[in-house]
Amino acid sequence: MLTLVYPGTFDPITRGHEDITRRAAQLFGGVIVAVAENVNKKTCFSLEERVDMATEVFAGDPRIEVKGFRGLLSHFLKDQHANIILRGLRAVSDFEYEFQLAGMNRNLAPDVETLFLSASDPFMFVSATIVREIFRLGGDVSPFVHPAVLAYLNAKAESF
Numbered sequence: 001m002l003t004l005v006y007p008g009t010f011d012p013i014t015r016g017h018e019d020i021t022r023r024a025a026q027l028f029g030g031v032i033v034a035v036a037e038n039v040n041k042k043t044c045f046s047l048e049e050r051v052d053m054a055t056e057v058f059a060g061d062p063r064i065e066v067k068g069f070r071g072l073l074s075h076f077l078k079d080q081h082a083n084i085i086l087r088g089l090r091a092v093s094d095f096e097y098e099f100q101l102a103g104m105n106r107n108l109a110p111d112v113e114t115l116f117l118s119a120s121d122p123f124m125f126v127s128a129t130i131v132r133e134i135f136r137l138g139g140d141v142s143p144f145v146h147p148a149v150l151a152y153l154n155a156k157a158e159s160f
C-alpha cells in the first residue's frame with residue numbers, strides 16, 4: 001500500500017498546492033498534506049492557522065488528510081508509515097533545491113521515495129511568497145487562492 005505525504009510550509013496554501021494535492025489523490029487514492037512548522041522561515045501564518053486553512057480547502061474530500069508536524073520530515077514519515085514524499089516542480093529553478101532535498105531525505109529515510117509532479121500550466125508561476133507579496137501591495141490574489149484562504153488573508157491584512 002502506498003502512503004503519500006505532501007510536505008510544505010503552505011504559508012498560505014495556494015491553488016498550485018491544491019492542484020498538486022488533488023492530482024496526487026486522483027492518481028494514488030489518497031494523500032496526507034503535511035504542514036511543516038518551519039523554523040528557518042518566519043512564517044506569516046502560525047502552524048495552526050496554516051493547518052486550518054488547508055483543512056478548510058480540502059473539506060469534503062475524504063482522500064485528503066491535513067496534518068501539522070514539527071521536527072524532521074523523516075520522523076513524521078515514520079510515524080505515518082509513509083513511503084512516498086510528494087513534491088511539486090514549477091520551473092528549473094525549483095529543481096536544484098528539490099533534488100538536494102530528495103537526496104538528503106533518501107539518506108534520512110532510505111525506504112521512502114520522492115515523487116515529483118510538475119505544476120499545471122495555470123499555476124506554473126504561483127508561489128506562496130508571490131501571493132503574499134501581491135496581497136501586501138494591494139493586488140487581487142483571488143485567482144491564486146481558495147476563497148477560504150482569501151478570508152484568512154483579509155483577516156490578517158493589517159499585519160502585512
Ligand code: ADP
Pocket residue numbers: 007008009010011014015016017020086087088089090094118119120123124125126127128129
Ligand atoms: P512555496 O512557498 O514555494 O509555495 P511550499 O514549501 O509551501 O513552497 O511548497 C511545497 C511544495 O509545493 C514544493 O515542492 C513546491 O515546489 C511545490 N509548489 C509550490 N507551488 C506550486 C505550484 N504552483 N505548482 C506546483 N507545485 C508547487
